[in-house]
Amino acid sequence: MxxxxxxxxxxxxxxxxxxxxxxxxxxxxxxxxxxxxxxxxxxxxxxxxxxxxxxxxxxxxxxxxxxxxxxxxxxxxxxxxxxxxxxxxxxxxxxxxxxxxxxxxxxxxxxxxxxxxxxxxxxxxxxxxxxxxxxxxxxxxxxxxxxxxxxxxxxxxxxxxxxxxxxxxxxxxxxxxxxxxxxxxxxxxxxxxxxxxxxxxxxxxxxxxxxxxxxxxxxxxxxxxxxxxxxxxxxxxxxxxxxxxxxxxxxxxxxxxxxxxxxxxxxxxxxxxxxxxxxxxxxxxxxxxxxxxxxxxxxxxxxxxxxxxxxxxxxxxxxxxxxxxxxxxxxxxxxxxxxxxxxxxxxxxxxxxxxxxxxxxxxxxxxxxxxxxxFPDFTPDPGELDRYAGTYQSMEGGTDVVTFHEGVLRISPSAQAEGEPLRPFAPDLFTVSAGEEQLPVRFIRNRQGNVVRVLLRSRQLTKINDIS
The missing domain is CATH 3.40.710.10 (DD-peptidase/beta-lactamase superfamily)
Known part of the structure; x- marks a missing residue:
């Protein structure tokens, strides 16, 4: 060693x-x-x-x-x-x-x-x-x-x-x-x-x-x-x-x-x-x-x-x-x-x-x-990416906004900030740069296949609206 x-x-x-x-x-x-x-x-x-x-x-x-x-x-x-x-x-x-x-x-x-x-x-x-x-x-x-x-x-x-x-x-x-x-x-x-x-x-x-x-x-x-x-x-x-x-x-x-x-x-x-x-x-x-x-x-x-x-x-x-x-x-x-x-x-x-x-x-x-x-490289279906976009909230007080613009998915604590890019590494799984680390992010779907929550920093936030 x-x-x-x-x-x-x-x-x-x-x-x-x-x-x-x-x-x-x-x-x-x-x-x-x-x-x-x-x-x-x-x-x-x-x-x-x-x-x-x-x-x-x-x-x-x-x-x-x-x-x-x-x-x-x-x-x-x-x-x-x-x-x-x-x-x-x-x-x-x-x-x-x-x-x-x-x-x-x-x-x-x-x-x-x-x-x-x-x-x-x-x-x-x-x-x-x-x-x-x-x-x-x-x-x-x-x-x-x-x-x-x-x-x-x-x-x-x-x-x-x-x-x-x-x-x-x-x-x-x-x-x-x-x-x-x-x-x-x-x-x-x-x-x-x-x-x-x-x-x-x-x-x-x-x-x-x-x-x-x-x-x-x-x-x-x-x-x-x-x-x-x-x-x-x-x-x-x-x-x-x-x-x-x-x-x-x-x-x-x-x-x-x-x-x-x-x-x-x-x-x-x-x-x-x-x-x-x-x-x-x-x-x-x-x-x-x-x-x-x-x-x-x-x-x-x-x-x-x-x-x-x-x-x-x-x-x-x-x-x-x-x-x-x-x-x-x-x-x-x-x-x-x-x-x-x-x-x-x-x-x-x-x-x-x-x-x-x-x-x-x-x-x-x-x-x-x-x-x-x-994390491995992964290329999702381009038509799927905008389905993640939306505002996610928890009753604990956290809010995160996911946007999809010009082919890039980003996550931010507010709609006004540009946010950090989300890099896909598997279906519904991404990474985001935070605090000198690459943190995994998991989007969660319901039985109908719709994205309804996100697991971010180990907490699940609920999607309250879509952003097109």
Whole structure:
């Protein structure tokens, strides 16, 4: 194997930092549990304090793997089964179809296959906190704020939406489903979900700076500010951070590079870290097994995305991204090579995945920019392309516009922007350039052959009109 060129990786990362104006990055890679590269880039606050491996960052949806781990710990304790119906533990749970509701199992929530489209409820469970740890004025008192599990279930039950398909048949990333998983874990354990995660995963694993509430961090801990784009082309520290007392299972953990590298050992070793067993080997295998197929070459386990033959070199890439206000994160595992890696940043919508890919590539003797996957050439019927054009929306708030003009299909977040070209690589499958990556896009048809939805960034958006 070619020796890792960490200087080349550092240079590549500095170029991306400048291009995307990322204030701070923490990144590490380990091989068979031994750190090979670990470094902080940039700053954690406007005062210019340096990022270190012990700087606390938000990790956003990386939290989802913790949620699944807690569920599996409860299964090992005999307190539930992932095949149990959700209504056994959340009898208030409702969907627009009572029969569908009864068929949704915990497993379906853990794999984003409950048939739920993206819903607006998790955003209503978020509270803005001032950096000193106190709720911002109005945050938890804002109209429509979801303040408890019971309130969350009530609001989901009131929504009118079209289910994507029977449980287990359609993948669509669901923050709401993971919020419900956190509620199940809390009810079954009879503990607040935050306490459950800290007591059964973080502390036994030696992750002493992994918490949901920053005021619970050890004294002297350095926490990054969360940076935002100010609308004038600049970057500034936000005076606020977001918490979500009723929907913690979907995200909102804080952690450090050092803690998360310990966490990744649980997956590499089959459930142990520092001599402590946190999860059984069988449960770890279940987390990393691709239970759900996305139809774009990826699979989803329990809180983990799975990509076989990553980079075309016959290895499996397992991991998860995270993104929220002031947060972009990624963790990865290549089990065949014993490689683990984590990257944390303090600005949203930056290529955290590309940065960590560069580090994992370097550890394998590859160029930092070597692609994660390649896609074949494909020429669709020209008469088919305009059938994809239209406006696609989700109840979570996302809108994407697909246009077909002069033989080119493009996708954009608005009708006014030109958008990025969609390159076909199979029937109904395309790629789009985003965040230094080529992301697969899948269009979904109904039984009549009409395009009705698009799977974009793992979420299904519904077509609401055609654009000619």
């Amino acid at each position: 070619t020796e890792p060129d960490w200087k080349l990786f550092e240079d590549d990362t500095n170029v991306l930092m400048e291009k995307y104006r990322i204030p701070g990055i923490a990144v590490a890679v380990a091989r068979h549990g031994q750190i090979e590269f670990e470094r902080g880039f940039g700053v954690r606050d406007e005062a210019g304090s340096a990022v270190t491996p012990d700087t606390v960052f938000g990790i956003a949806s990386i939290t989802k793997s913790f949620t699944c781990m807690a569920i599996l710990q409860l299964q090992e304790a005999g307190k539930l089964k992932v095949t149990d119906p959700v209504v056994k533990y959340l009898p208030e749970f409702r969907t627009p179809n009572p029969q569908h509701t009864e068929q949704v199992a915990i497993h379906h929530l853990m794999t984003h296959t409950a048939g739920l489209p993206p819903l607006p409820t998790v955003a209503k469970g978020m509270v803005s906190f001032m950096n000193k740890g106190l709720p911002d004025s109005g945050g938890e008192h804002a109209p429509g704020f979801i303040h408890s599990l019971e309130h969350l279930l009530e609001r989901i039950g009131q929504l009118d939406y079209e289910l994507l398909g029977p449980p287990g048949t359609e993948f669509s990333y669901s923050n709401d489903g993971f919020a419900l998983l956190g509620g199940i874990a809390g009810r079954v354990s009879a503990k607040p979900f935050a306490d459950l995660i800290e007591e059964t995963i973080a502390k036994p694993a030696g992750m002493m700076r992994t918490v949901f509430d920053r005021i619970r961090l050890p004294e002297g801990t350095h926490t990054t500010d969360l940076f935002i784009r100010n609308g004038q082309g600049g970057i500034q520290a936000s005076p606020h951070w977001e918490g979500a007392p009723a929907v913690l299972g979907s995200g909102f953990l804080w952690s450090t590079l050092s803690d998360l590298m310990r966490y990744m050992e649980l997956f590499r070793t089959g459930g142990t870290v520092g001599g402590e067993r946190i999860l059984s080997e069988q449960s770890v295998r279940e987390m990393l097994h691709p239970h759900a197929a996305l139809g774009i070459g990826n699979g989803y386990g329990y809180g983990m995305m799975v990509l076989p033959n990553a980079g075309g070199i016959g290895v499996t890439l397992i991991g998860h991204n995270g993104g929220q206000r002031g947060i972009s994160s990624r963790m990865s595992l290549i089990p065949e090579k014993g490689l683990t890696g984590v990257v944390l940043t303090n600005l949203a919508d930056v290529p955290a995945s590309r940065i960590l890919r560069g580090a994992m590539n370097a550890a394998q003797g590859l160029a930092p920019s070597a692609p994660l996957r390649t």
